[in-house]
Amino acid sequence: MKSMTNYVWLLLLFLTFQACAPARVPFTQQLREKYELKPEELKSIQFYTSNDLILRRGENKSSKETEGGELTLLKDGKIEEVIIKAGTPCLIEEVVDGNRVKVSFEDGVNKYLVFGSINNRDGYYTLLAIEWISGKGKMNYGDQTYMSNSGSKDLFLTLRVKSLQKFKTNQKVVKGKKI
Template sequence: MSVQFLLQPKQNNKKQKKMKRLSVLWVALAALTLFSCAPKKPLTNQIIQDYKLGEGELKKLQYYVSSDIVLRRGEKKEEEKGADDDGKLVISEQASLDEIYIPAGTPGVCVGVYPGNKIAISFDEKGDDSKFLVFGDPNNTGRYRLMGAEWKNGQGKLNYGGKVYYATGSSAAAYLKISMKRVKKFKRSRKKVKGRRV
Protein backbone atom coordinates (compact mmCIF):
# COMPACT_ATOMS: atom_id res chain seq x y z
CA MET A 1 0.00 0.00 0.00
CA SER A 2 2.81 2.40 0.82
CA VAL A 3 4.53 1.61 -2.53
CA GLN A 4 1.34 2.41 -4.43
CA PHE A 5 0.99 5.66 -2.53
CA LEU A 6 4.54 6.70 -3.47
CA LEU A 7 4.08 5.90 -7.18
CA GLN A 8 0.76 7.68 -7.58
CA PRO A 9 2.04 11.25 -7.13
CA LYS A 10 4.78 10.65 -9.71
CA GLN A 11 2.22 9.55 -12.30
CA ASN A 12 0.04 12.58 -11.54
CA ASN A 13 3.14 14.77 -11.77
CA LYS A 14 3.89 13.43 -15.27
CA LYS A 15 0.29 14.07 -16.34
CA GLN A 16 0.44 17.60 -14.97
CA LYS A 17 3.67 18.34 -16.86
CA LYS A 18 2.17 16.96 -20.07
CA MET A 19 -0.99 19.05 -19.61
CA LYS A 20 1.14 22.13 -18.92
CA ARG A 21 3.10 21.61 -22.13
CA LEU A 22 -0.10 21.15 -24.13
CA SER A 23 -1.70 24.26 -22.67
CA VAL A 24 1.43 26.33 -23.41
CA LEU A 25 1.40 24.99 -26.97
CA TRP A 26 -2.27 25.92 -27.43
CA VAL A 27 -1.73 29.43 -26.06
CA ALA A 28 1.26 29.95 -28.38
CA LEU A 29 -0.73 28.66 -31.37
CA ALA A 30 -3.69 30.93 -30.56
CA ALA A 31 -1.39 33.96 -30.22
CA LEU A 32 0.32 33.18 -33.51
CA THR A 33 -3.04 32.89 -35.27
CA LEU A 34 -4.27 36.19 -33.85
CA PHE A 35 -1.17 38.15 -34.82
CA SER A 36 -0.71 36.61 -38.28
CA CYS A 37 -4.23 37.44 -39.46
CA ALA A 38 -4.49 41.20 -39.17
CA PRO A 39 -7.93 42.21 -40.46
CA LYS A 40 -8.07 44.22 -43.68
CA LYS A 41 -10.06 47.44 -43.49
CA PRO A 42 -11.11 49.84 -46.24
CA LEU A 43 -8.77 52.82 -46.58
CA THR A 44 -10.71 55.98 -45.71
CA ASN A 45 -9.94 59.66 -45.15
CA GLN A 46 -10.98 59.09 -41.54
CA ILE A 47 -8.16 56.56 -41.04
CA ILE A 48 -5.67 58.88 -42.76
CA GLN A 49 -6.71 61.81 -40.54
CA ASP A 50 -7.01 59.84 -37.27
CA TYR A 51 -3.52 58.37 -37.59
CA LYS A 52 -2.02 61.47 -39.29
CA LEU A 53 -0.73 59.48 -42.25
CA GLY A 54 1.44 61.62 -44.50
CA GLU A 55 2.89 60.78 -47.89
CA GLY A 56 5.82 58.91 -46.31
CA GLU A 57 3.56 56.67 -44.22
CA LEU A 58 1.14 56.06 -47.09
CA LYS A 59 4.03 54.86 -49.26
CA LYS A 60 5.09 52.33 -46.61
CA LEU A 61 1.68 50.63 -46.34
CA GLN A 62 0.67 47.43 -48.14
CA TYR A 63 -2.58 47.85 -50.07
CA TYR A 64 -5.03 45.26 -51.37
CA VAL A 65 -7.78 45.62 -53.94
CA SER A 66 -11.26 44.66 -52.70
CA SER A 67 -12.65 43.17 -55.91
CA ASP A 68 -11.58 42.22 -59.43
CA ILE A 69 -10.42 44.96 -61.80
CA VAL A 70 -10.47 44.32 -65.54
CA LEU A 71 -8.86 46.80 -67.95
CA ARG A 72 -9.32 46.46 -71.71
CA ARG A 73 -7.70 48.13 -74.63
CA GLY A 74 -8.61 47.32 -78.21
CA GLU A 75 -6.96 48.30 -81.46
CA LYS A 76 -8.45 47.94 -84.89
CA LYS A 77 -6.07 48.00 -87.82
CA GLU A 78 -6.96 49.18 -91.29
CA GLU A 79 -8.87 46.99 -93.64
CA GLU A 80 -6.96 45.23 -96.37
CA LYS A 81 -8.72 44.65 -99.67
CA GLY A 82 -7.77 42.40 -102.47
CA ALA A 83 -8.93 39.70 -104.81
CA ASP A 84 -8.32 36.02 -104.25
CA ASP A 85 -7.49 33.38 -106.89
CA ASP A 86 -11.18 32.87 -107.66
CA GLY A 87 -11.73 36.54 -108.38
CA LYS A 88 -13.62 37.24 -105.16
CA LEU A 89 -13.12 40.49 -103.27
CA VAL A 90 -11.55 39.73 -99.88
CA ILE A 91 -11.79 42.29 -97.10
CA SER A 92 -9.51 41.55 -94.18
CA GLU A 93 -9.79 43.28 -90.80
CA GLN A 94 -7.44 42.84 -87.89
CA ALA A 95 -8.15 43.71 -84.29
CA SER A 96 -6.34 43.05 -81.05
CA LEU A 97 -7.58 43.13 -77.49
CA ASP A 98 -5.19 43.75 -74.61
CA GLU A 99 -6.68 42.83 -71.23
CA ILE A 100 -5.22 43.34 -67.76
CA TYR A 101 -6.78 41.38 -64.92
CA ILE A 102 -6.15 42.34 -61.29
CA PRO A 103 -7.93 39.82 -59.03
CA ALA A 104 -9.44 40.69 -55.64
CA GLY A 105 -6.85 40.62 -52.86
CA THR A 106 -3.91 41.52 -55.13
CA PRO A 107 -1.29 43.45 -53.13
CA GLY A 108 -0.06 46.83 -54.32
CA VAL A 109 2.17 49.71 -53.26
CA CYS A 110 1.68 53.47 -53.27
CA VAL A 111 3.81 55.21 -55.91
CA GLY A 112 2.25 58.66 -55.65
CA VAL A 113 0.02 60.88 -53.52
CA TYR A 114 -2.04 63.59 -55.25
CA PRO A 115 -4.13 66.53 -54.05
CA GLY A 116 -7.83 65.92 -53.61
CA ASN A 117 -7.53 62.67 -51.62
CA LYS A 118 -6.04 60.59 -54.44
CA ILE A 119 -3.24 58.01 -54.40
CA ALA A 120 -1.55 56.03 -57.16
CA ILE A 121 -1.23 52.28 -56.53
CA SER A 122 0.96 49.94 -58.58
CA PHE A 123 0.10 46.24 -58.68
CA ASP A 124 2.79 45.46 -61.28
CA GLU A 125 4.99 42.58 -60.10
CA LYS A 126 7.95 43.81 -62.17
CA GLY A 127 8.10 47.08 -60.23
CA ASP A 128 7.14 49.35 -63.15
CA ASP A 129 5.91 52.50 -61.39
CA SER A 130 4.36 53.84 -64.61
CA LYS A 131 1.77 51.05 -64.40
CA PHE A 132 -0.49 52.34 -61.67
CA LEU A 133 -4.15 53.00 -60.98
CA VAL A 134 -5.53 56.02 -59.17
CA PHE A 135 -7.83 55.49 -56.21
CA GLY A 136 -9.45 58.31 -54.35
CA ASP A 137 -12.21 59.80 -52.27
CA PRO A 138 -12.42 63.40 -53.50
CA ASN A 139 -15.91 63.94 -52.06
CA ASN A 140 -15.03 62.44 -48.67
CA THR A 141 -17.75 59.79 -48.96
CA GLY A 142 -15.81 56.93 -47.40
CA ARG A 143 -13.63 54.47 -49.29
CA TYR A 144 -10.80 55.07 -51.75
CA ARG A 145 -12.36 53.76 -54.98
CA LEU A 146 -10.94 53.22 -58.46
CA MET A 147 -10.97 56.48 -60.38
CA GLY A 148 -11.03 57.11 -64.09
CA ALA A 149 -10.74 60.27 -66.18
CA GLU A 150 -14.37 59.73 -67.13
CA TRP A 151 -17.04 57.06 -66.71
CA LYS A 152 -19.40 56.52 -69.62
CA ASN A 153 -21.76 53.65 -70.45
CA GLY A 154 -20.45 51.63 -67.51
CA GLN A 155 -16.80 51.97 -68.53
CA GLY A 156 -14.07 54.08 -66.98
CA LYS A 157 -11.43 55.64 -69.20
CA LEU A 158 -8.02 55.66 -67.53
CA ASN A 159 -4.30 55.76 -68.20
CA TYR A 160 -2.20 52.69 -67.35
CA GLY A 161 1.46 52.50 -68.30
CA GLY A 162 1.12 55.40 -70.74
CA LYS A 163 -1.77 53.79 -72.65
CA VAL A 164 -5.51 54.42 -72.52
CA TYR A 165 -7.54 51.52 -71.10
CA TYR A 166 -11.19 51.09 -70.25
CA ALA A 167 -12.20 49.59 -66.91
CA THR A 168 -15.26 47.34 -67.01
CA GLY A 169 -18.36 48.41 -65.08
CA SER A 170 -17.80 45.92 -62.27
CA SER A 171 -14.32 47.40 -61.72
CA ALA A 172 -15.93 50.66 -60.55
CA ALA A 173 -16.84 48.96 -57.26
CA ALA A 174 -13.18 48.21 -56.43
CA TYR A 175 -11.68 50.03 -53.45
CA LEU A 176 -8.46 49.82 -51.42
CA LYS A 177 -7.98 47.87 -48.22
CA ILE A 178 -5.11 47.93 -45.75
CA SER A 179 -4.07 45.59 -42.94
CA MET A 180 -4.35 47.03 -39.47
CA LYS A 181 -3.28 45.61 -36.17
CA ARG A 182 -3.25 47.08 -32.72
CA VAL A 183 -0.26 46.50 -30.52
CA LYS A 184 -0.95 47.15 -26.87
CA LYS A 185 2.07 47.56 -24.67
CA PHE A 186 1.61 46.60 -21.07
CA LYS A 187 4.30 47.09 -18.50
CA ARG A 188 4.04 45.48 -15.13
CA SER A 189 6.26 46.21 -12.20
CA ARG A 190 6.14 44.24 -9.00
CA LYS A 191 7.88 44.97 -5.79
CA LYS A 192 7.76 42.76 -2.77
CA VAL A 193 7.27 44.73 0.39
CA LYS A 194 8.85 43.01 3.39
CA GLY A 195 6.90 44.92 5.97
CA ARG A 196 7.79 47.39 8.65
CA ARG A 197 8.55 46.71 12.27
CA VAL A 198 8.63 48.90 15.33
Protein backbone atom coordinates in the same frame (compact mmCIF):
# COMPACT_ATOMS: atom_id res chain seq x y z
CA MET B 1 -9.94 7.30 -36.38
CA LYS B 2 -6.40 8.55 -35.84
CA SER B 3 -6.40 10.40 -39.17
CA MET B 4 -9.67 12.10 -38.17
CA THR B 5 -8.06 13.30 -34.93
CA ASN B 6 -5.08 14.62 -36.87
CA TYR B 7 -7.44 16.38 -39.25
CA VAL B 8 -9.28 18.06 -36.35
CA TRP B 9 -5.98 19.23 -34.81
CA LEU B 10 -4.82 20.56 -38.14
CA LEU B 11 -8.10 22.41 -38.62
CA LEU B 12 -7.88 23.94 -35.14
CA LEU B 13 -4.29 25.02 -35.78
CA PHE B 14 -5.30 26.62 -39.09
CA LEU B 15 -8.22 28.48 -37.48
CA THR B 16 -5.96 29.72 -34.69
CA PHE B 17 -3.52 31.21 -37.19
CA GLN B 18 -6.37 32.72 -39.20
CA ALA B 19 -7.79 34.35 -36.09
CA CYS B 20 -4.39 35.90 -35.32
CA ALA B 21 -3.94 37.35 -38.81
CA PRO B 22 -4.68 41.06 -39.01
CA ALA B 23 -7.93 41.81 -40.82
CA ARG B 24 -8.02 43.84 -44.01
CA VAL B 25 -10.01 47.03 -43.68
CA PRO B 26 -10.97 49.61 -46.30
CA PHE B 27 -8.56 52.51 -46.69
CA THR B 28 -10.65 55.61 -46.04
CA GLN B 29 -10.11 59.33 -45.72
CA GLN B 30 -11.26 59.07 -42.09
CA LEU B 31 -8.59 56.44 -41.34
CA ARG B 32 -5.94 58.58 -43.02
CA GLU B 33 -6.93 61.64 -40.99
CA LYS B 34 -7.46 59.78 -37.68
CA TYR B 35 -3.92 58.37 -37.70
CA GLU B 36 -2.46 61.46 -39.42
CA LEU B 37 -0.74 59.33 -42.06
CA LYS B 38 1.97 61.29 -43.84
CA PRO B 39 2.96 60.63 -47.49
CA GLU B 40 6.13 58.77 -46.42
CA GLU B 41 4.09 56.53 -44.11
CA LEU B 42 1.50 55.83 -46.82
CA LYS B 43 4.28 54.75 -49.19
CA SER B 44 5.48 52.17 -46.64
CA ILE B 45 2.10 50.45 -46.15
CA GLN B 46 1.09 47.34 -48.12
CA PHE B 47 -2.30 47.89 -49.78
CA TYR B 48 -4.58 45.40 -51.58
CA THR B 49 -7.44 45.61 -54.09
CA SER B 50 -10.96 44.79 -52.96
CA ASN B 51 -12.26 43.34 -56.26
CA ASP B 52 -11.07 42.10 -59.63
CA LEU B 53 -10.15 44.75 -62.19
CA ILE B 54 -9.77 44.14 -65.91
CA LEU B 55 -8.32 46.85 -68.14
CA ARG B 56 -8.99 46.34 -71.87
CA ARG B 57 -7.83 48.04 -75.00
CA GLY B 58 -7.86 46.92 -78.57
CA GLU B 59 -8.83 47.29 -82.15
CA ASN B 60 -11.77 45.70 -83.87
CA LYS B 61 -11.70 45.58 -87.63
CA SER B 62 -14.63 44.29 -89.57
CA SER B 63 -15.27 44.08 -93.25
CA LYS B 64 -17.62 42.32 -95.61
CA GLU B 65 -17.31 40.56 -98.91
CA THR B 66 -19.79 39.13 -101.31
CA GLU B 67 -18.64 36.11 -103.23
CA GLY B 68 -20.55 33.35 -104.91
CA GLY B 69 -23.88 34.75 -103.80
CA GLU B 70 -22.91 34.76 -100.10
CA LEU B 71 -22.18 37.58 -97.71
CA THR B 72 -19.00 36.96 -95.75
CA LEU B 73 -18.37 39.01 -92.62
CA LEU B 74 -14.75 39.27 -91.60
CA LYS B 75 -13.87 40.27 -88.08
CA ASP B 76 -10.31 40.78 -87.02
CA GLY B 77 -9.02 42.31 -83.85
CA LYS B 78 -6.46 42.45 -81.16
CA ILE B 79 -7.42 42.84 -77.53
CA GLU B 80 -4.91 43.57 -74.78
CA GLU B 81 -5.96 42.98 -71.17
CA VAL B 82 -4.36 43.79 -67.85
CA ILE B 83 -5.93 41.70 -65.08
CA ILE B 84 -5.59 42.72 -61.45
CA LYS B 85 -7.19 40.11 -59.17
CA ALA B 86 -8.93 40.89 -55.88
CA GLY B 87 -6.36 40.95 -53.09
CA THR B 88 -3.47 41.90 -55.38
CA PRO B 89 -0.78 43.67 -53.33
CA CYS B 90 0.02 47.22 -54.39
CA LEU B 91 1.91 50.28 -53.16
CA ILE B 92 1.26 53.99 -53.12
CA GLU B 93 3.75 55.47 -55.53
CA GLU B 94 2.81 59.10 -55.01
CA VAL B 95 0.43 61.13 -52.88
CA VAL B 96 -1.21 63.52 -55.36
CA ASP B 97 -3.06 65.64 -52.80
CA GLY B 98 -5.12 65.34 -49.62
CA ASN B 99 -7.49 62.74 -51.07
CA ARG B 100 -5.86 61.17 -54.16
CA VAL B 101 -2.98 58.71 -54.54
CA LYS B 102 -1.18 56.98 -57.41
CA VAL B 103 -1.04 53.22 -56.84
CA SER B 104 1.35 50.85 -58.63
CA PHE B 105 0.94 47.11 -59.12
CA GLU B 106 4.14 46.49 -61.10
CA ASP B 107 7.35 48.24 -62.11
CA GLY B 108 7.34 50.37 -65.22
CA VAL B 109 6.94 53.90 -66.51
CA ASN B 110 3.51 55.34 -65.65
CA LYS B 111 2.23 51.90 -64.55
CA TYR B 112 -0.12 53.24 -61.91
CA LEU B 113 -3.81 53.87 -61.31
CA VAL B 114 -5.31 56.75 -59.36
CA PHE B 115 -7.48 56.12 -56.31
CA GLY B 116 -9.23 58.77 -54.25
CA SER B 117 -11.92 59.55 -51.74
CA ILE B 118 -13.55 62.03 -54.10
CA ASN B 119 -17.29 61.84 -54.86
CA ASN B 120 -18.16 59.09 -52.40
CA ARG B 121 -19.93 59.44 -49.08
CA ASP B 122 -18.11 56.68 -47.23
CA GLY B 123 -14.61 58.10 -47.77
CA TYR B 124 -13.26 54.90 -49.35
CA TYR B 125 -10.29 55.32 -51.68
CA THR B 126 -11.94 54.07 -54.87
CA LEU B 127 -10.65 53.76 -58.42
CA LEU B 128 -10.77 57.06 -60.32
CA ALA B 129 -11.04 57.44 -64.10
CA ILE B 130 -10.68 60.14 -66.71
CA GLU B 131 -14.38 59.56 -67.39
CA TRP B 132 -17.01 56.92 -66.67
CA ILE B 133 -19.08 55.57 -69.57
CA SER B 134 -21.90 53.14 -68.71
CA GLY B 135 -20.12 51.98 -65.54
CA LYS B 136 -16.77 51.49 -67.29
CA GLY B 137 -13.83 53.77 -66.58
CA LYS B 138 -11.50 55.26 -69.15
CA MET B 139 -8.00 55.44 -67.66
CA ASN B 140 -4.33 55.53 -68.51
CA TYR B 141 -2.03 52.68 -67.49
CA GLY B 142 1.52 52.71 -68.75
CA ASP B 143 1.47 54.78 -71.90
CA GLN B 144 -1.86 53.38 -73.12
CA THR B 145 -5.52 54.20 -72.55
CA TYR B 146 -7.76 51.38 -71.33
CA MET B 147 -11.40 50.81 -70.43
CA SER B 148 -12.11 49.04 -67.16
CA ASN B 149 -14.68 46.33 -66.57
CA SER B 150 -18.20 47.12 -65.36
CA GLY B 151 -18.39 47.55 -61.60
CA SER B 152 -14.82 48.78 -61.33
CA LYS B 153 -16.13 52.08 -59.97
CA ASP B 154 -16.72 50.20 -56.69
CA LEU B 155 -13.12 48.90 -56.46
CA PHE B 156 -11.34 50.25 -53.37
CA LEU B 157 -8.06 49.87 -51.52
CA THR B 158 -7.71 47.81 -48.36
CA LEU B 159 -4.91 47.42 -45.85
CA ARG B 160 -4.10 45.24 -42.87
CA VAL B 161 -4.37 46.84 -39.47
CA LYS B 162 -2.64 45.21 -36.57
CA SER B 163 -3.39 46.43 -33.09
CA LEU B 164 -0.65 45.94 -30.55
CA GLN B 165 -1.58 46.69 -27.01
CA LYS B 166 1.01 46.66 -24.28
CA PHE B 167 -0.24 47.23 -20.79
CA LYS B 168 1.71 46.70 -17.64
CA THR B 169 -0.47 45.84 -14.70
CA ASN B 170 0.72 46.24 -11.15
CA GLN B 171 -1.40 44.37 -8.66
CA LYS B 172 -1.24 43.93 -4.98
CA VAL B 173 -3.56 42.16 -2.64
CA VAL B 174 -4.42 44.18 0.40
CA LYS B 175 -4.77 42.14 3.62
CA GLY B 176 -6.76 44.78 5.42
CA LYS B 177 -6.33 46.62 8.75
CA LYS B 178 -6.98 45.33 12.26
CA ILE B 179 -7.17 47.09 15.59
